[in-house]
Amino acid sequence: MTYTIDAYTRIGQNPINEDGLIINHQQSIFGVIDGVTSLNEETYEGLTAGRHATNAVQEYLNNHQQSKFNMMSIKDITMDANYAIDQRMKELNAHPIETKDRFQCCHAVIRINDDQKIIEWSQTADCMIYAIFRNEENKEERMIVKKINEDRFKSREIDRLEQWRNHNLDEFKRGEWPEEMKQEALNYRNFANLSSEYTVLNGDSALKKVLNNGSIPMSNLEAVILHTDGLYPVVNSEEDLIMDLYNEGCQPIVDKIHQFELNDMDRMKVVRSKVHDDKAAIVIQFNK
Secondary structure: OOEEEEEEEEOOOOOOOOEEEEEEOOOOEEEEEEEOOOOOOOEEOOEEHHHHHHHHHHHHHHHOOOHHHHHOOHHHHHHHHHHHHHHHHHHOOOOOOOHHHOOOEEEEEEEEEOOOOEEEEEEOOOOEEEEEEEOOOOOOOOEEEEEOOOOOOHHHHHHHHHHHHHHOHHHHHHOOOOHHHHHHHHHHHHHOOOOOOOOOEOOOHHHHHOOEEEEEEOOOEEEEEEEOOOOOOOOOOHHHHHHHHHHHOHHHHHHHHHHHHHOOOOOOOOOOOOOOOOEEEEEEEEOO
16 A cells, blocks of 8 residues: 655754654654653753653664564564663663663554555554544545544643642743652653553563554555644644644644644643643555
């Protein structure tokens, strides 16, 4: 099956964009990565731990052209990318004692499998995968949007942010995290990959037991859309956001969200941890 790719990433409010794109045409592997922002300002050779995690996964999945990929499942390919983070930490002499100190990123990745007529996928944390199917039975509703994975992480984050806002509104508007919230968020990272509720790529083999993965049938498939958590519906529903990405393209929608954020600097219209988060999105549209 032939396809076209539209992809875009935009830096947020921090000096380094920790989001990244996977575009490997030879292996038909595509995706988005979101480096987990450190709660301290430590860097390694000028880059954050989150950016290093993104780079390790991005370089592995973008640059590897071996035919062995054809014999591997998407789960095994993802685990190899995960181990690349562990190798990067060793190269940088980063020796984390606790899970929370590991380089981390989350991801959403697909592989187009023409032989089996399926789209294989894997995903962690709050990166999202959607499929758009052609509705052959209802001409008035031409497209059907299906959410492929659940975001188990986002609701907990929003609850925590709302507690922060209720605790000290002025502090929230300034974006000054209370010390106890920083510590809580940091400690929570020690629970990464202990269950499917909180999964990340962090170089740890524990991911293998809880990695979210599956497949999408190609029948009547119009498009697959992946995005990091920097994209969110600012007016209507998630389905509207996905159809906007499909109809208008990644860059216009990312830029619209950025403009919305400029008009919501105190984060009162949409509760979020930053005014501007990094953003990455990719649309794979399949030709009939």
